[in-house]
Amino acid sequence: MDSIIPGLIDDLGRECLIRVPFYELPTATSVCRNWKYEISVPEFIRHRKAAGVVRPIIVLAQAQYEGPIQNSESDPAVKEHPSRPTYQLSVAEPKAGVWAHLPPIPGHHEGLPMFCGLIGSGSDLVVVGGWDPVTWKASNDVFMYSFLYGGWRKGADMSGVRRSFFGCAASDDDRTVLVAGGHDEDKNALSSAMLYYVEEDKWVSLxxxxxxxxxxxxVFHRGKFHVISGYPTDMQGCFQRSAEVFDWSTWQWGPVIEEFLEEGSSPGLCVAGPDGRMYSCIGRRSSDVAVYQGDKWQVVAEVPADVRSSQWLGSCGDKLVVIGSPKFGEAHSGYMLDLKNYKWTKLEMPTKFSRHVQCGFVLEL
Structure with a gap:
């Protein structure tokens, strides 16, 4: 086999490859077979982490307004939505100030599925379910985007009923995704849950x-999946404060934690922090960042006033990141919270990346 880089021993060649920026990895894999092989093996990401060159990458589903959709006479399932936003995937490396859009899912040129699940698993982005942006019909589709190769592939369809507004998260290291709850096509709230094994492309019911x-x-926190809040069919929109935890060792759900959330808090703003603790935005208009200590939420910082509406909260490297707007419908901006001193720094976001964030996640590459 030829050397990785002519004129260098292979150890030095690998040291060069692991320092390629994440957005150049697809180009690097197309250079030659040797580079494609070196970048594709599991040891590649481990070597990047050991060398301290991995960076947190923010992936967001962001709105892009495309105007009204014309009603289709040929397909009665197509509806007219005069001010329908479409969504596309944005990626950012905050430290380098790099922002870009990912290519659309093949066959989905009308935009990303609305209300889909968006999860990071290893070096892959996993898109689960969601609504067709034209017909508004729920889908069980699964698609994966490889940040190493720069391309999409189709995964096994999500098993069971077509569900909407479910919760989902990925485990830290074994490339497993949990999908739980949501509602079926008759708007009945669901108690069912399932696991998706990304590498095996297989669904297993829980x-x-x-x-x-x-x-x-x-939220995947301290080795366990936590399913937080939600509501039953007969209490639509009345979010409960309780949570349940799935125990891998017994393959069972633990006792219900009745008062896990603060009164009036949004479950969508709970996140596992980089320091092993769980964080959320609580209070009126989610104006405070709080950490879960024991069985209570303790406020550690006040959220900047210009990101208190339509918020998204994530864990980014050794910081928390919050993206939001001053009021509904206005341009979004972001801040990073240093968990050592609880100081905020502004996240630089180009104007074309300042639209509404529907969901997102952070992975390290």
């Missing part, structure tokens, strides 16, 4: 949760 949970939030 025991039902203790309660149905529509619009719940799933």
């Amino acid at each position: 025991p039902d949760m203790c309660r149905p949970r529509d619009e719940c939030k799933v």
Whole structure:
């Protein structure tokens, strides 16, 4: 086999490859077979981490207004939505100040599925379910984008009923995704849950949760999946404060934690922090960042006033990142919170990346 880089021993060649910026990795894999092989093996990401060259990458589903959709006479399922926003995927490396858009999912030129699940697993982005942006019909589709190769592939369809507004999250290291709750096509809240094994492209059903949970939030925290809040069918929109935790060792759900959330808090703003603790935005208009200590939420910082509406909260490197707007419908901006001193710094966001954030996640590459 030829050397990785002519004139260099292979150890030095690998040291060069692991320092390629994430947005240039697809180009590097297309240079030659040797580079494609070196970048594709699991050790590549481990070597990047060991060398300290991995960077947190923010992936967002952001609105892009495209005007009204004309009603189709040939397909009665197509509806007219005069001010429908479409969504596309944005990626950012905050430290380098790099922002870009990912290519659309093949066959989905009308935009990203609305209300889809967006998860990072290894070096892959996983898109689960969501609504067709034209017909507004729920889908069980699964698509994966490889940040190493720069391309999409189709995964096995999500098993079971077509569900909407479910919660989902990925485990830290074994490339497993949990999908839980949501509602079916008759708007019945669901208590069912399932695991998706990304590398095996396989779905496995789990025991039902203790309660149905529509619009719940799933967080992977300290080795366990936490399903937070949601509501049953007969209490639509009345978010519960309880949570359930899935125990891998017993393959069962633990006892319901009845008062996990603060009164009036949004479950969508719960996130596992880089320091091993869980954080959320609580209070009126989610104006405070709080950490979960023992069985209570303790406020550690005040959220900047210009990001208190339509918020998204994520864990980015050793910081938290919050993106939002001053008021509904206005341009979005972002801030990073240093968890050592609880000081905010502005996140530089180009104007064309300042639209509404529907969901997002952070992975390290």
